[in-house]
Amino acid sequence: MNYEFGLYVFMLAAFLGFELIRRVSPLLHTPLMSLTNAIASISVVGAILISGEDHASTLSRVLGFIAVVSATTNLVSGYLITDRMLKMFKKREPHKK
Amino acid sequence: MSSGIYPWLYLVAAALFILALKWMSAPATARRGVISGEVGMLLAVVGTLLRHEVVNYEWIVIALLIGTAIGIPLAVLMPMTHVPQRTAISQACGALASALIGTAEYYRRFPHGFTMVALSIEILLGFLTFTASLMAFGKLHELLPSRPITYKGQNFVNLGLFALAAGLAVALVINPENTVLFPIFVGLALTFGVLLIIPIGGADMPTVIALLNSYAGLSASAMGFALDNKLLIIAGALDGSSGLILSIIMCRAMNRSFTNVLFGAFGQLQTSAGGGEARPVRSASPEEAASILEDARSVVIIPGYGMAVAQAQHKIRELHDVLTKRGVDVRFAIHPVAGRMPGHMNVLLAEADVPYDKLVEMDDINSELGMTDVALIVGANDIVNPAAKNDPGSPIAGMPILDAYKARTVMIIKRGMSAGFAGIDNELYYMPNTLMLFGDAKSFVSSLVKEIAASVAA
Numbered sequence: 001m002n003y004e005f006g007l008y009v010f011m012l013a014a015f016l017g018f019e020l021i022r023r024v025s026p027l028l029h030t031p032l033m034s035l036t037n038a039i040a041s042i043s044v045v046g047a048i049l050i051s052g053e054d055h056a057s058t059l060s061r062v063l064g065f066i067a068v069v070s071a072t073t074n075l076v077s078g079y080l081i082t083d084r085m086l087k088m089f090k091k092r093e094p095h096k097k
Numbered sequence: 098m099s100s101g102i103y104p105w106l107y108l109v110a111a112a113l114f115i116l117a118l119k120w121m122s123a124p125a126t127a128r129r130g131v132i133s134g135e136v137g138m139l140l141a142v143v144g145t146l147l148r149h150e151v152v153n154y155e156w157i158v159i160a161l162l163i164g165t166a167i168g169i170p171l172a173v174l175m176p177m178t179h180v181p182q183r184t185a186i187s188q189a190c191g192a193l194a195s196a197l198i199g200t201a202e203y204y205r206r207f208p209h210g211f212t213m214v215a216l217s218i219e220i221l222l223g224f225l226t227f228t229a230s231l232m233a234f235g236k237l238h239e240l241l242p243s244r245p246i247t248y249k250g251q252n253f254v255n256l257g258l259f260a261l262a263a264g265l266a267v268a269l270v271i272n273p274e275n276t277v278l279f280p281i282f283v284g285l286a287l288t289f290g291v292l293l294i295i296p297i298g299g300a301d302m303p304t305v306i307a308l309l310n311s312y313a314g315l316s317a318s319a320m321g322f323a324l325d326n327k328l329l330i331i332a333g334a335l336d337g338s339s340g341l342i343l344s345i346i347m348c349r350a351m352n353r354s355f356t357n358v359l360f361g362a363f364g365q366l367q368t369s370a371g372g373g374e375a376r377p378v379r380s381a382s383p384e385e386a387a388s389i390l391e392d393a394r395s396v397v398i399i400p401g402y403g404m405a406v407a408q409a410q411h412k413i414r415e416l417h418d419v420l421t422k423r424g425v426d427v428r429f430a431i432h433p434v435a436g437r438m439p440g441h442m443n444v445l446l447a448e449a450d451v452p453y454d455k456l457v458e459m460d461d462i463n464s465e466l467g468m469t470d471v472a473l474i475v476g477a478n479d480i481v482n483p484a485a486k487n488d489p490g491s492p493i494a495g496m497p498i499l500d501a502y503k504a505r506t507v508m509i510i511k512r513g514m515s516a517g518f519a520g521i522d523n524e525l526y527y528m529p530n531t532l533m534l535f536g537d538a539k540s541f542v543s544s545l546v547k548e549i550a551a552s553v554a555a
């Protein structure tokens with residue numbers, strides 16, 4: 001691929017990430033970390049590609065299998081616990097100053 | 098772009114990840130953010146399964162099911178006090194996946210040039226984050242001693258090992274077919290991850306967890322370069338910058354640099370310093386403390402890691418309730434590095450049903466602590482130690498603190514007179530307006546609640 005293009009994508013996404021994260025209230029830093037941790041499990045895409053390929057070697061299959069299991073663990077637990085945490089954040093007196 | 102629907106699904110998924118982070122900025126929209134992230138991930142997975150390169154489904158489906166079966170209990174059954182550990186173990190899983198994919202990709206086609214550069218970065222970061230996160234998990238879960246472990250020449254060994262791993266990566270980029278070097282490279286990356294965490298103590302965990310989060314993201318991003326996949330590049334870059342920003346915020350909150358956190362082995366020098374003369378402190382019983390709290394107009398509660406250890410957050414919310422009912426203004430002051438991960442205290446108090454508008458950040462509450470009647474410190478130490486301001490020689494000198502000492506009365510719930518994590522004596526204990534409340538945080542707070550409730554009834 002055109003690596004230059006890829007590097008531009010990376011740079012823009014990184015700057016966008018900085019701008020977005022800076023705005024996150026410290027109140028939500030823990031759920032934020034769980035969420036980004038869950039998003040990092042996007043590596044499941046690579047894992048599926050490796051293990052689903054035709055004529056893959058046994059090594060690829062085994063590594064791919066473990067990778068899908070661990071990425072899915074990361075994915076499922078990351079999203080579920082983020083949601084579980086956010087459910088707890090309540091504002092009880094919405095009109096108090 | 099190649100044929101099929103998946104490039105469009107990837108594009109939408111990337112947009113949803115960006116929206117997820119955007120909506121995460123405020124509590125009101127945060128849950129929408131999670132849903133957006135979930136839908137994005139679902140589209141990415143479905144899109145990948147639909148790709149024509151993917152032909153063998155049975156193992157993938159089994160693996161997805163196993164992963165889900167492990168992931169659900171990990172999220173649902175985990176007590177909130179264990180959130181830092183869970184994050185560490187989940188990070189280890191993600192990093193392992195990324196490293197293994199890199200390994201498989203290497204043996205599949207021995208790529209050259211830029212792809213091999215990306216692949217070695219992916220593998221190096223993936224494996225080191227894997228072992229480092231496992232070590233962090235061990236320390237957080239107290240399977241390993243949470244005090245820093247240091248030895249002579251440690252930094253030299255660590256840096257040397259890292260240089261060696263980087264050198265091997267260069268050699269592999271020049272000659273990818275050199276399969277002898279590859280396992281050594283992997284071994285070095287794994288070892289470096291372990292050695293990196295050994296000298297890091299519990300109180301530095303917020304920084305380190307955030308930094309590892311960043312590494313896991315960068316590893317996924319490098320995978321995107323190796324597999325020519327822009328969705329991976331974007332998602333990894335978002336994660337990488339998020340982790341980096343959080344660790345910078347944590348470092349700033351301790352007035353320390355990255356290198357100092359990673360190589361400084363905080364708290365090691367000071368362990369012998371506290372054994373001097375025993376100075377007198379004033380202590381109070383629950384009855385006395387309760388009557389002072391009842392008469393106060395404003396109370397600021399300052400929680401620390403000790404509150405998490407004692408699981409005292411629910412009792413503290415009860416205290417908040419009885420005092421609020423009496424018309425006392427109760428708020429919580431949250432130091433950025435209180436606890437073991439960024440935002441740890443907020444999550445625990447939210448779990449105990451404390452409304453989040455009562456949780457006030459350090460910069461906002463500090464100006465008001467001078468007008469506060471009682472500052473009640475529960476399981477916190479270094480983050481309220483005035484030595485950070487007054488003693489330039491102190492190891493925590495320059496660290497921003499919550500100015501609890503300015504309050505009219507300072508109450509400190511503590512098991513005994515032992516020093517805090519940094520091993521430094523706390524001047525605050527000996528101040529004339531300080532009352533030490535000796536006991537377990539949970540049982541002490543519950544007797545405070547009982548006293549106050551009884552006097553309301555009377």
